[in-house]
Amino acid sequence: MKILAVDIGTGTQDILLFDSSLDPENNFKLIAPSPTMIINHQIKEATKRGESLLLTGVTMGGGPSAWAAEAHLRAGLAIYATPDAARSFNDDLDAVKQMGIQILSEDEALRLPDSVRRLVLRDFDFQSIVNAFQPFGLTLDHLAAVAVAVFDHGNAPPHISDRQFRFDYLDERIRKLNRLSAFSYRAEHIPPIMTRLQAVVNSAQGFDCPLMVMDTAPAAVLGATIDPHVAARGRVMIANVGNFHTLAFRLGPKGIEGLFEHHTGLIDVYKLEKLLYALAEGTLRHEDVFDDHGHGALVYEPLPYHFGAEDFDVAVTGPRRSMYKGSASVQLSLRPYFPAPFGDMMITGCFGLLAAVADVMPELADPIRASLYRPGGGGVAPWDID
Secondary structure (H helix, E strand, O other), X not given: OEEEEEEEOOOEEEEEEXXXXXXXXXXXXXXXXXXXXXXXXXXXXXXXXXXXXEEEXXXXXXXXXXXXXXXXXXXXXXXXXXXXXXXXXXXXXXXXXXXXXXXXXXXXXXOOOOOOEEEEEOOOOHHHHHHHHHHHOOOOOOOOEEEEEEOOOOOOOOOOOHHHHHHHHHHHHHHHOOOHHHHEEEHHHOOOOOHHHHHHHHHOOOOOOOEEEEEHHHHHHHHHOOOHHHHOOOOEEEEEEOOOEEEEEEEEOOEEEEEEEEEHHHOOHHHHHHHHHHHHHOOOOHHHHHOOOOOEXXXXXXXXXXXXXXXXXXXXXXXXXXXXXXXXXXXXXXXEEOXXXXXXXXXXXXXXXXXXXXXXXXXXXXXXHHHHOOOOOOOOOOOOOO
16 A cells, blocks of 8 residues: 655655555655745746746745745836735735735736746645656555645634634644644545645645645654654653744643644744743643744643653654754753654654544555554554554
8 A cells, every 4th residue: 555645844845655565664755845945946046037927826835935926026026926826925815915916817817928937836746746756667656545744824814813823723623633633634624714735635636546634743743653762651742843833742641731832933942941841831821922923832731741750851853853953062951852753854744644644544544553553663652543
């Protein structure tokens, strides 16, 4: 059985072709530039050439692509965009217009002259992945499933903070299904408010198999639980330090005991430790994070989590985990552990996607769990499976 798992971040897209007939270490993988970085480079090329741009496609992640678009506009060059593509920069199209981007209908876009460079926006490009594997004799025919992770703030109404909106969503999902796979969906079950997840579905073409989508941070944390040192713990703290967002979960026998989410650019390792201590004690308040321009905090289990009793205090994963690794010369209170399921930290989110597929698509669960939780490999943590 083969499953394609794609974890799409700000810097990279991490791609795993899972084959249940192989040991996980022998599965094929790619680490490639993220879609938003690809668009960033393409916009910069157009800026150098003095070209106007037309952006079409679907809603995708912003960040680097938005920065390049702003620089393009500051250079006095035009950007046109269809409505769905324009929402990559802001769900509020009036805000996009205020940036200087001109919103066109699909028909109006077709009438633009050929001198306007066309760029197609999308987070998930299945055909590009097919083309990347092809020279190595690998085909993506007969997949049992495709699983894709992206970060989605959700489509907040104009009068509601997108940070608060996302955190209300996280709270609602945990109260409904207290497990990390609560943030994963079969394509047909995505909540309407999760517009970026839905855009992945809208751009998914070229394969005939079920599609699952998931939020990136819970996928990374779920993948980290597959590391045997993490899985052996009855309770554990895991922090995913992403390029844009840092999300930490406190996990225990009943599931998710608490979490916080902050913007990585607004914290350092000292602030991270302060937040982790408060989360462990159960004293961290939502406003402590939200008022610091983060997303927020939630505590569900009042029983404190005690550091120091085990061989490590916090498992740290994510592309910015070097925040902890680079701190060896300073005095810190918490002892970090850097999980690398099956020897590869970069694919942690992909393994989390696979674990979520086993929950969301139970018809595929047995071969996935036999590979991920094999004897001598990953362990079965209490929050992983029923």
